[in-house]
Amino acid sequence: MEWSCDPNDRVAGLKIIEDLTQSAGQVQRRVLDEILRRNSETEYLKGFIQGDLGRETFKKKVPVVNYEDVKPYIERIANGEPSQIISGQPISELLTSSGTSGGHPKMMPSTIEDLDRKTFLYNLLVPVMNQYVDGLDQGKGMYLLFVKQEITTASGLTARPVLTSYYKSKNFRNRAFNGYNVYTSPDETILCTDSKQSMFCQLICGLVQRDQVLRVGAVFASAFLRAIKFLEDHWEELSSNIRTGIISEWVTDSSCREATMKILEKPKPELADLIESVCSSKSWEGIIKKLWPKTKYVDVIVTGSMAQYISTLDFYSGSLPLVSTMYASSECYFGLNLKPLSKPSDVSYILIPNMAYFEFIPVNKGLEEERIDRDVHCNGNTDKICMEPEPVDLVDVKVGDHYELVVTTFTGLYRYSVGDILLVTGFHNQAPQFKFVHRRNVVLSIDTDKTNEEDLLRAITKAKLLVEPLGCLVTEYTSYADTSSIPGHYVLFWELQTRGKNPLTELESSVMEDCCSNVEEELDSVYRRCRSKDKSIGPLEIRVVKQGTFDALMDFCVSQGSSVNQYKTPRCIKSEEALQILKSRVLWSFFSKKMPSWVPYRLIQH
Known part of the structure; x- marks a missing residue:
């Protein structure tokens, strides 16, 4: 199965989305068949399906699981046992999630091919955004992106957050520079492991290129607001660096420093005067538009728990559109927002059907959230089999109902409950659109x-x-x-x-x-x-x-x-x-x- 999309070809990109969603059920069947074909001989799957590649056998025999169920298999691989325990392809790294198990980050298996799937989804974002916002290829994005702590397991595998993995990959370094993917931050500043030095240099680069900035953002709303707070605390020093053309001595990361100096080039006293005039004002309301006047929108995730930051973002941005483009996790990248300029409260995501095999457990949504039929009785006795409702396929969900997302991935997770509660808001062709409600139990x-x-x-x-x-x-x-x-x-x-x-x-x-x-x-x-x-x-x-x-x-x-x-x-x-x-x-x-x-x-x- 191929995952390719040229972000420069808007027509072709939109056609890919249409083709995949018009045949979502068929694509999902092909995805499951491919996953079973590749992984049927793994220790995990073989224990349930014993070589039977039928979809019905898979659904009947393979249980829905959570992290505690698969943790022993993943830790065995982390400690040196072969990938064949769970994956027919070599596990190239482990992705640490923000959820925890026993006080430690969860670790999700990943393969080299998985980076291609992520890149495919990133590339699909470009034609979608270009439908709604003109001229994005005529400027740059000031995206504040950061890498985090890496660890090495006993087997020598690297374990790191999913975004750190992507930013350090050749897929990110060799991304198609079509305008949309041109950032004010040089890669060296993004890859600086000292978050303070990284933030300082990325902000200098963003301020120096202010007239080219057409959109600003970070991955999460919280990270973007942290950058605003950093700017509030350090604008005088940032301005001084821009005025003199010299980076502060405490910025010691040589790659980060050199890349920033190439952007700064020389003293810019007029720009420094402007920054000081704007930042010294009593109110920072609308500060984004004042410093980056051509900004068309703020690109941050503001769904789920990030919705609590909407009013603060509106204050600083002067009520620019808040765009949540993508739905993803450490386990898998899921889908896109096909109407990126919709209000945060109206954001829905379409799950792209070739990314993984998706199932959905119906849940009741009320004061006490529970899976539907959890407390039903069978022949007078409460039975665990009866208590768990059967997951339904992607194309069989119903508008207005809530579901818990279950994924089977190409990388070694089978019928894995992600813990996300989703509301079906409609359909795009055969593919349902979901509003992210919240994480279960968070x-x-x-x-x-x-x-x-x-x-x-x-x-x-x-x-x-x-x-x-x-x-x-x-x-x-x-x-x-x-x-x-x-x-x-x-x-x-x-x-x-x-x-x-x-x-x-x-x-x-x-x-x-x-x-x-x-x-x-x-x-x-x-x-x-x-x-x-x-x-x-x-x-x-x-x-x-x-x-x-x-x-x-x-x-x-x-x-x-x-x-x-x-x-x-x-x-x-x-x-x-x-x-x-x-x-x-x-x-x-x-x-x-x-x-x-x-x-x-x-x-x-x-």
């Missing part, structure tokens, strides 16, 4: 962190032991992700009760600050990396609220339709009205004073 997220309810409970359970010697008990808690400042941070609301009859009058700040730090120490490695290394998450905050606050929260939820009998305190607050109930009853606020510990994950051979 309650808090600021950047690439994904904290679920179980992780949060474990962390709070340990931290609250510190207040018990003070004669206090944590009777209730909830949380929310505060993105009103940059970087955002986790906020926990605690309701405390004294062991005696005396009301709570004061708390020892040092103890509560230690509670904040203890919670952070118990959260997973991705959160701790974002806090300690990337500085993309601020210190965790605990707000102690008046007694009776959570009763008021329950009253509000019941008034909105919750059942008194089935009410459970939400562990993450999404409603602004509910949030105001909590905020209006805060007695004290405490922040973590310590950075949580973090060291790069090293796989230990078993």
